Structures are given as C-alpha cells and as structure tokens.
Amino acid sequence: MGDVDAFLDQALDGGPVISVLHGGARYYALVPASVPRTWRDAAEEWQAVEVDCLGRGAYLGVPPPARVEFDAETWASYWAVPVAAPGELCSPLAVARVIAAGTHLTTCG
Template identity: 70%
Template sequence: MPADVDEFLEHALDGGPVICVLHGGRRYYALVPGGMPRTWHDAAEEWRAIEVDCLGRDALLGVPPVTRVDHDPATWASYWSVPMASAGKLCAPLSMARLIATGVHRLGEEAEPTSMREVK
C-alpha cells in the first residue's frame, strides 16, 4: 500500500524528502546532497544491477508542487512521498546507502531456497 511505503521511507530516511513517480510503475527518488564522495559513485555503479539509479548533475527530475502529498494516479504523475521539510534538509547519504543495502540483503534472502534459510 503506498501510504505504508511512504511512512516506511519517512522513518528510514529520517524525514528526508522523497518523490514518487506513479506512471510506468512506482519509482521513488530520494533527494541527497549533490556533492557525494567517490565511494558513493562506485557503489552506485554496483546498484544499477538491482535497478537502483543514481541521477547525477546532468539529469532532470520533474518535481511535483510542494502541496502534492497524496498519491492519486488518476490525477497526477508524481507526488511527495515524504515532503521536503525545508530547502536544506535532504536525505543523509549513509541512511540511503543503508536502506539500499538492507533491500539488497532482503531480496537475497527471498531468492534463497527455504532449506538454506533454515540452516542459518
């Protein structure tokens, strides 16, 4: 349910802003600071294999009006899954990396046969 995902992201990213694009399947974009260390870019290359894209300085992302905070695919294409609290408050890169790593780990667990999970 979209509201559950929105609540989860707000908690996991400490209220950092997230945009959800509804058309073509749900895609979530967490806004992080522009100046990221080189190690982040290296990790981003690995994440592409699991369909995590990191948009760079030359990318364009449509930003919904700040008042659009409800999901309604019949009315609009995107909304603020986690609204921006202030212009300077963005998602912490470490929180974002932890969220992605947790997702990768959970996906790996789901792919394991049940008998392998019971051995651990």
C-alpha cells in the same frame, strides 16, 4: 503507497523523497550534491537491482509542494516524504542503508 511512504519517512529521518508513478512506482531520495565520489562504485552495483543514482546533468521532475498524497488517477508524481524545510535533504548514509536492506531482501528472500 502509504506504508512505503511511512517507512521511507522513518528510515530517512524525514528527508525528502519523490515518488514517480510512470510504469510502476519509483522513489527518488534527495541527497546533497556533495555526495562522495565513492558512491560511484556502489551505484554501479546497485544498477543490477534497478537502482539509479542521478547526478550532474540529470533531470528529475519535481511535483508541486502541495502534492503530498498518492493519487494514481490524476498525478504522475508526488512527495512521498515532503520537504520539511529548504535545504533539508536525506542523509546519504541513510539512503545507502535503505538501498542495502532492500537489495538484501530482494536477492535473499
């Protein structure tokens, strides 16, 4: 998990990411609520590669602020990239680039 966490920290410029360990690791990059509606088209395409975009009406459990390291024995989730300051979120464009790169790697290689 450490390598993935470090990659996400760098690729998302320190934007907050939650890792959930139920049934395999899933990562949730937190973006502003004002993400453009144009993401809906991309989100539908991303579902084919098991990328979910949560929006209004969705709930995501948030780990305590101090839970910043992977510990599969005791925690179900942790901050893969902790929140640096209130209101600091991931850039939607950076998240889209990470998803596009991951999609390309999994479908082409």
